Amino acid sequence: MAPATTWTPLLLAGLAAARTCSNLTIPVSISSRQGQFKDVPAESNLDTGAFAQAFTQQGRNYSATLLEGFQTVTGNYSISAKFCYPDYGTGSTIQLLSHGIGFDKTYWDLSYNNYNYSYVEVAVEQGYSTLAIDRFGIGNSSHADPINIVQAQAEIEALNAVTTGLRAGTIPGISSTFEKVVHVGHSFGSVQSYWFSALYPNNTDGLVLTGYSANGSFLPVTVAAWNLHSARLNQPLRFGNSSNVGISTAVGSSDSGDGLIRGVQSLLAGAGIELTDQEVWEEIATTEVGNLITGYNQTGLKPLNYPSGYLVPADLTATQYVFLNPGFFDVGLAVLSEQTKQPVTVGEILTIGNAPKTSSFTGPVLVFTGDKDQPFCGSDCMNTGTDAESIPAETVTQFPRASVFEAYLQPNTGHGLTTHYNATAGYEVIQSWLAANGLGA
Structure with missing residues (x-):
């Protein structure tokens, strides 16, 4: 190299053939009941290191220590998004893509090496429309107070507003309405997609949770390993x-x-x-x-x-x-x-663990995780310590009413699915699963 x-x-110029894409700004109104936390010093890198130390301290719930009460956050914000569809038309099914921590919407459509690692490229080739969003507070979406406004709950309300707009045909720059919306997340985007399905089970038609499991015990190791600045x-x-x-x-x-x-x-x-x-x-x-x-x-x-x-x-x-x-x-x-x-x-860090324990969603669910995923498997998804087939397979307990549940391990892959050599093979698995479970393009 x-x-x-x-x-x-x-950043290679030009989109691959057979698709049309546009960048959008989507207005959303949210109302979110969420935590009010004490101020956390986070200006210097020593401050952020101290925060990580307190958050990961054994036997301590730092979120509970900082919690002063609850508030309802309301406001009008903007969500930045990239909308893509096949040149022959948008179809009736769209995949709504939510990125994880450390990324923005480009996670799903990496231009590197002529889009060879692009999830959007594969999905559009199969006939799907896609909408990749910058989560509320991140990237080119609206920024806000990083302690008491940009929390997981507020982001889920923004996700719900975007989803509702897709169904109603009220998203500026998208002339179509969509009968089916499949929520595809990665990591924290998967946490939010699951959480969304628990709060609004009738507003999603299918879930693909990548880089995910129901096991949150590895979060302290993840936060420590980041060496946050x-x-x-x-x-x-x-x-x-x-x-x-x-x-x-x-x-x-x-x-x-x-x-x-x-x-x-x-x-x-x-x-x-x-x-x-x-x-x-x-x-x-x-x-x-x-x-x-x-x-x-x-x-x-x-x-x-x-x-x-x-x-x-x-x-x-x-x-x-x-x-x-x-x-x-x-x-x-x-x-x-x-x-x-x-x-x-x-x-976000203080509220990432607040999701409901189960979802009443009744549609199909796919958990798609790299076999060496660190944040959700401790780098070995087969090491369950139980009779379960894998750590992601244990996620079935979160979906007691799902019509279909499947856990798939992508071989030789860590947490960042789109950055590994075999990424596109995994994308094909996801598209095939969708088509086999009534969510084809």
């Missing part, structure tokens, strides 16, 4: 309010980052240290150094200026532990994922 081809995100400090050029002019000069005019590599080599040479291009690239791209110089150089977009309370994993090594199965993922795509990562809010 040559540094010249992997230093910057490989304040987003605005970790990537100041994207998440803060810093100018990227100086960095652009330091990197040099080459998109490959050759100027920076040469500068680091020159600096170290003065101390008698010689590193190859590959060694320098690995040091920059996989550590916090790479995050410090990651910005909107190519797109020209303004920094997002997230407030404190929006947190991110420290670097690619932290992300690898949680999301990736070593030896079975494309390192170039992993670097791109780090450069384009999105944050998690303190409020």
